[in-house]
Amino acid sequence: MKALLLDGSNGMGVKGTKAILEKELGSAGFEVTVIDLAGKEIADCKGCFGCWVRTPGECVIKDDAGPINRQLMQTDLIVLYTPITYGGYSYDLKKALDRSICRSLPFMKKYGGEVHHPLRYDIEQKLMVVGVLRDRDDEAQRCFTELAERNALNMHIGSAAVVLAYLSEGENLTRIAVKEAIFKLVGEL
């Protein structure tokens, strides 16, 4: 099983959070690839929809987003790792995600009473969204969890888990949260 970890933390995080993720995912049988987004050249999305109606399935901008998108579509587990930024994702992570709408088709269709874009590929993937905060923040945590759930819905990912890690708390709690998330995902495979 493959796991692709998109690191949008730009170095911020519980000491060793990324190491915990890599270790626990490895122990669960995943072959983990980590992409540090801070070191990648990824332009902001132009909103041109070229990935739908000019070069279907591929972004028209040629930079590091293309190879990342290829890996995104060939992994079993997508792991998004980010400081919780105003309740959402960091700039680096959001840039990468914005540039990945080529994974969807342009059409809109009703799924369970709500309209979404169909997935371009016949794949089943899992999603783990890991957010780091300095201290507990109920409103930011709720917003972040809601965002992760909305993303899973729009990405047509049936199995998703959210991990919240806190800089003010120890690594052990983070490790437990990561293990619980992996169990939730692996248990449903």
Place this chain on the structure above:
Amino acid sequence: MKAVLLVGSPKGTKSVSDALGTYLNERMRTNGAEVDRMYLNEQLRDQTGEDALMAKMSCSDIVILAFPLYYDSIPSKVIKLMDLVAEASPKWERRPALAVIVNSGFPEAEQSGTALRICRLFARDADMEWKGGLVMGMGMVLSGRSIGGGPFRHQRKALVLAADALNEGKAVPDEARSMMAKKPIMTWLYLMAANRSWKEQAKENGVLGKLYDRPYSATKKK
């Protein structure tokens, strides 16, 4: 009242965000406000642009941030703006209030709810008074059109109500939010027109037969 509209769509002057934000802005101008408009795409290109943006924000009473929904939340460029404000605003003598206008291609305005919550959290963290927001679905109906005509009477009324309230230093009224979220046309009609539009665009670009391509896998195309 000094207001500045920040357009967070990469399409700039041709965007739905600009159309909605400008309509509200102009109503505020009619009410006597001094209004201005800036495009994040232009301002965030270099340090000079960023500095001008921060300077404008720091001397405004209210910032109206208009942007399209991206991946269930705010576009990356808007996050960049927020990060800049977080760094610069502690030096500001005063903080502007914040109101937002979100538009998305989905029929359901509720799908933009998380984006609105992120903006409220940003306002909290940046110590800006949160004045609320408007959310509109079916953005494609307005794309390339004027909001002054067509099936947008609810949206026009919403923007007027919001502008009038903001001019008086009040928050966006619930009535304005409800009106903005009303669907301009029926969902089945919207889906039919939108899906046909994608095919027409693909045909114009000579890629109708490639719409379902899967360049990143070895799976046969649909």
